[in-house]
Amino acid sequence: MSHVQTIALAQIAPKLGDVAANLACHRQYIAEAVAKQADVIVFPELGLTGYQLQDLTFNVARTLQHDDIVALVNASREIDVIFSFIEESDEHFFYVTGVYAAKGEIVHVHRKVYLPTYGMFDENRYVTSGSQVQPFRTEHGTAGMLICEDAWHVSVPYLHAMQGATMLYVPASSPGRNVMDEHDFGSHTFWRQLLQMYAQLFGTHIVFVNRVGYEDGVHFYGSSGVVGPEGRWLGEAGTSREALVTVTIDHRDVRRARYITPLVRDERLELTLNHLAKIQRK
Amino acid sequence: MKPELEKALRVNAPFTTSVLEGFIRDEVQKVGFQRVVFGLSGGIDSALSAYLATGALGKDAVHAVMMPYRTSSQASLDDAMEVVDDLGIGYTVVDISGPVDAYFDAMDERLEKKASNLRRGNRMARERMSTLYDLSAERNALVVGTSNKTELLLGYGTQFGDMASALNPIGDLYKSQVRQLSAHVGVPRSILDKAPSADLWEDQTDEKELGFSYDDADEILYQWVDVRLSPDEIVERGYDRRLVEHIVTRVQRNQYKRRPPIIAKLSSRTIGIDFRYLRDWGV
Numbered sequence: 048m049s050h051v052q053t054i055a056l057a058q059i060a061p062k063l064g065d066v067a068a069n070l071a072c073h074r075q076y077i078a079e080a081v082a083k084q085a086d087v088i089v090f091p092e093l094g095l096t097g098y099q100l101q102d103l104t105f106n107v108a109r110t111l112q113h114d115d116i117v118a119l120v121n122a123s124r125e126i127d128v129i130f131s132f133i134e135e136s137d138e139h140f141f142y143v144t145g146v147y148a149a150k151g152e153i154v155h156v157h158r159k160v161y162l163p164t165y166g167m168f169d170e171n172r173y174v175t176s177g178s179q180v181q182p183f184r185t186e187h188g189t190a191g192m193l194i195c196e197d198a199w200h201v202s203v204p205y206l207h208a209m210q211g212a213t214m215l216y217v218p219a220s221s222p223g224r225n226v227m228d229e230h231d232f233g234s235h236t237f238w239r240q241l242l243q244m245y246a247q248l249f250g251t252h253i254v255f256v257n258r259v260g261y262e263d264g265v266h267f268y269g270s271s272g273v274v275g276p277e278g279r280w281l282g283e284a285g286t287s288r289e290a291l292v293t294v295t296i297d298h299r300d301v302r303r304a305r306y307i308t309p310l311v312r313d314e315r316l317e318l319t320l321n322h323l324a325k326i327q328r329k
Numbered sequence: 330m331k332p333e334l335e336k337a338l339r340v341n342a343p344f345t346t347s348v349l350e351g352f353i354r355d356e357v358q359k360v361g362f363q364r365v366v367f368g369l370s371g372g373i374d375s376a377l378s379a380y381l382a383t384g385a386l387g388k389d390a391v392h393a394v395m396m397p398y399r400t401s402s403q404a405s406l407d408d409a410m411e412v413v414d415d416l417g418i419g420y421t422v423v424d425i426s427g428p429v430d431a432y433f434d435a436m437d438e439r440l441e442k443k444a445s446n447l448r449r450g451n452r453m454a455r456e457r458m459s460t461l462y463d464l465s466a467e468r469n470a471l472v473v474g475t476s477n478k479t480e481l482l483l484g485y486g487t488q489f490g491d492m493a494s495a496l497n498p499i500g501d502l503y504k505s506q507v508r509q510l511s512a513h514v515g516v517p518r519s520i521l522d523k524a525p526s527a528d529l530w531e532d533q534t535d536e537k538e539l540g541f542s543y544d545d546a547d548e549i550l551y552q553w554v555d556v557r558l559s560p561d562e563i564v565e566r567g568y569d570r571r572l573v574e575h576i577v578t579r580v581q582r583n584q585y586k587r588r589p590p591i592i593a594k595l596s597s598r599t600i601g602i603d604f605r606y607l608r609d610w611g612v
Contacts, residue, residue: 063609101605223348261355263607264496266348286344287351 060260063097371405454490484583
């Protein structure tokens with residue numbers, strides 16, 4: 048296993064409901080990332096479909112066996128690919144799903160666990176929440192996937208870290224809210240603080256890929272980036288514009304960080320479990 | 330304005346400008362248009378929209394329409410001309426006195442009474458809307474709206490008149506934020522400094538007609554709408570109860586102006602109720 052890994056952040060502006068156009072865009076970015084010798088390319092949440100789908104959910108949903116999905120999985124022969132779409136299960140339930148594909152195979156499927164249904168968000172009206180937080184093996188170690196709102200619940204990165212993840216991938220479709228604020232724009236500030244803190248607390252690299260573009264006036268601000276286990280940003284894709292940015296990380300940073308500050312090692316799972324059991328009994 | 334409210338309402342002007350210019354570019358171009366038209370009154374709101382649209386699309390894609398009525402002040406037209414000159418954009422002046430007067434001459438006679446200022450003002454706003462939409466078809470351009478968040482919330486506008494547009498870049502900015510952004514994008518000083526007026530009749534100012542200042546309205550609206558304080562909590566923070574209640578009531582009473590017409594539900598899928606797609610659907 049190589050210590051260094053080059054990650055391509057595909058900060059795209061998906062076209063609402065146009066899977067064919069988005070698929071073509073994915074293929075083009077994959078080809079460019081291969082040319083840049085990246086090891087993995089990460090697309091944003093619902094990059095194949097657009098975000099505010101509402102009743103389009105029914106039309107854009109794809110099973111894992113659908114030709115469009117198979118085509119993207121096949122495109123992972125030269126580079127690992129993380130992509131996201133509306134998955135339709137055999138029982139015709141709909142999920143916000145992220146796939147990790149490598150060497151032409153699906154390595155892992157993560158179904159978004161936390162579906163924001165408040166304020167401007169309406170996800171749970173259309174899709175079902177996933178029920179698994181399961182890290183997976185990659186060529187560069189154990190990774191966990193969190194789709195957008197999943198990362199706003201501390202239990203999800205915690206469960207990934209406790210199951211061995213040293214790398215977290217966060218595809219997102221995060222709109223700018225409270226963007227007028229003089230110093231920064233609301234949700235962006237929160238995201239940055241959150242990811243820096245998680246990276247330090249859980250001793251991991253975190254890859255955040257947020258989309259750009261507008262949907263009915265809602266602005267997705269991008270600002271994708273990679274934060275290291277010391278809480279430092281190692282590379283960023285900039286605000287509001289489409290970009291393909293590569294960031295090379297060194298996994299020995301995790302080794303050092305976890306030796307110097309062994310928070311994950313010292314975590315007392317038994318204590319947490321006992322308390323959770325007590326809380327559940329109440 | 331209270332210092333803490335002034336701080337809360339302060340905008341990150343360069344970033345907000347880039348988001349709004351991106352919004353105009355994206356929402357105009359993805360529906361297959363390249364150009365926009367809008368009414369330029371000489372006031373701050375339409376001036377800001379003019380600067381944002383020009384920043385987004387370039388001066389050749391932006392066309393201003395000045396639509397004075399015979400009682401409109403010359404100063405307003407002069408201010409509008411200053412914007413047009415500064416930006417180097419095309420413009421058309423359409424005097425709406427003829428059609429508006431022709432209508433009321435006939436209607437006053439039929440109803441045997443003189444139309445109120447409200448009816449006259451509404452008719453002017455809709456005459457302007459009608460002219461803008463005609464020119465939008467003629468120029469193959471979309472109509473850019475110029476209503477800010479304060480007036481949209483207060484319902485201080487004419488439904489299907491000045492509130493009508495294809496896209497509105499400034500509808501989520503309170504009046505005080507419009508002023509900040511306008512200063513940032515370079516709206517001329519004479520427009521920044523003058524008292525806001527719909528210019529529907531002589532000596533009209535918005536604040537005189539509303540009965541309260543925009544600053545007071547912004548403070549109360551921001552705390553009620555954005556922070557979600559209750560009217561009682563706002564009063565506890567030192568605001569006049571009558572004013573708070575008056576503003577809250579105004580917002581509620583004018584909700585109808587901000588919504589498309591309601592439709593009686595009969596079928597299994599009804600437009601606007603359970604037939605849900607963004608406007609960006611299929612573009």
